Amino acid sequence: MSDTIWPAGMDFAAALAATAKLTDDSLDKLIPVPPDLEARVFEAMRYAVLAPGKRLRPFLVLASAQLFSVATRSALQVACAIEMVHAYSLVHDDLPAMDNSDLRRGRPTCHKAFDDATAVLAGDGLLTMAFEVLAQPDTHGDPGVRCELVATLAQAAGAPGMVGGQMFDLLAEHRADLDIGAITRLQRMKTGALIAFSCEAGAILGKASQEQRLALRGYAHDLGLAFQIADDLLDVEGDTGVTGKPVGQDAAAGKTTFVSILGVERARAQAALLVTQAVAHLEPFEAKADLLRAAARFVVDRQT
């Protein structure tokens, strides 16, 4: 595999599509199905993680890794680990005990296609495998870098991050008194932490300076919030035929979101402001960060 992830001048849409292909090929190899009775859990893991998707997080890993000339193979390993964690979180969030969703990315959710027990186990299996992939020598020649990836992902995905954010979100449904500060904190944990790790992973792999790492973290923080506001807007204004999920779910559930607090117009303006801020963080990287700039614009313009 060449160490140029994308040819010079490739536009964002083409780079995103190329990332999805590379990531899915790697995931396919990382999760073979054994010939035994437990094959069912591997099939459910594959169903969840290979479901059609934008692969935005893998893209962020590859694009941030490219800033530091990281080997493609290293970046892809991390991209696969993050996509496994993302897929696991969707499988568990969709369970009847949690959000009870039947449809995801236009297909039956994992527990609908299999069953609840298999979905719990498939999520557990994907989460566990993500750490195995990060710890493998293929991910980086320096085990210190691999340990830093494991510890940083665990913080982003665990109770101090994504898992805590989901807990917060479930409790928030019963509280109408949440203000914009609380919702911002909730979303930083629930979706922001994994997006931030996707960007920071490139800096960890590339042994970037503390300054470069902070710049990427700043970019990712703004990007993550813009992403969530765009999600809330899609729930109000989206088209089920395009998004692949029902519209108006948040309002029907009486959920406090950026849109319910700010209204559509101010929410849209806030998302645009966050994109401008995100892009400003990338200045030190000059033209090399053009694809990350395009990603920030994509995040608020997307229809799915």
Add this chain to the structure above:
Amino acid sequence: MSDTIWPAGMDFAAALAATAKLTDDSLDKLIPVPPDLEARVFEAMRYAVLAPGKRLRPFLVLASAQLFSVATRSALQVACAIEMVHAYSLVHDDLPAMDNSDLRRGRPTCHKAFDDATAVLAGDGLLTMAFEVLAQPDTHGDPGVRCELVATLAQAAGAPGMVGGQMFDLLAEHRADLDIGAITRLQRMKTGALIAFSCEAGAILGKASQEQRLALRGYAHDLGLAFQIADDLLDVEGDTGVTGKPVGQDAAAGKTTFVSILGVERARAQAALLVTQAVAHLEPFEAKADLLRAAARFVVDRQT
């Protein structure tokens, strides 16, 4: 903390009790409850992992680490990580979607004490934190050792090990055609893999020779099967007042177990044979392995 885990000549029961105290103190420090709304998931994690228990796996880590004069702090970090994984697996296995158990270690199960969603998240949080703990510099000065611990635990706990074993077990409930070979394989995955990792972890921490590592793996393999047969026997002959869980569950569910295939007498003889085999593997370690020998006898003699 002293680097002698247990004073010379301490007997097994005292060493097991001392391990439980050390492990619980460490777990208590590793999982502080934050002051925010997501505190609930941390409380559920603590409820699950600090529930009264034998702490057999932590004991196996400390006892195997002691063979190679590993620092107590290192061994305790790994012991905590394994206990987190063990607790997570119980929380998810007890869910209504899985075994639907209300009682565990004499107390309401996690989803009964909290709710199903919180239990799913608490399990996810414990599993994730286990890998964070292993990757921390506190666990070992050599990041290569830490990566090996992460990768080996992930294999033992994930779909090729414990998660696959649980999938296998759920599917096996509907099949009466399983023979002793299939049940042995199921139990090696479901309970044996984590017990084997507990013993192997000491060797990894101590950078033991391949020969020493294989000896410990052999010990752990036999110990794990003996442990499971003893568990099956307790389900037939145990006392709910002592075990803290209902008796006769396996038979009521029509489950194929070592006891249903072999009968009580032959199962008991097989467990005794496995203990003899387990102890034989420890010969190279001479008197230093006496506590591991006692653990093997304990595993089949225990009443809970």
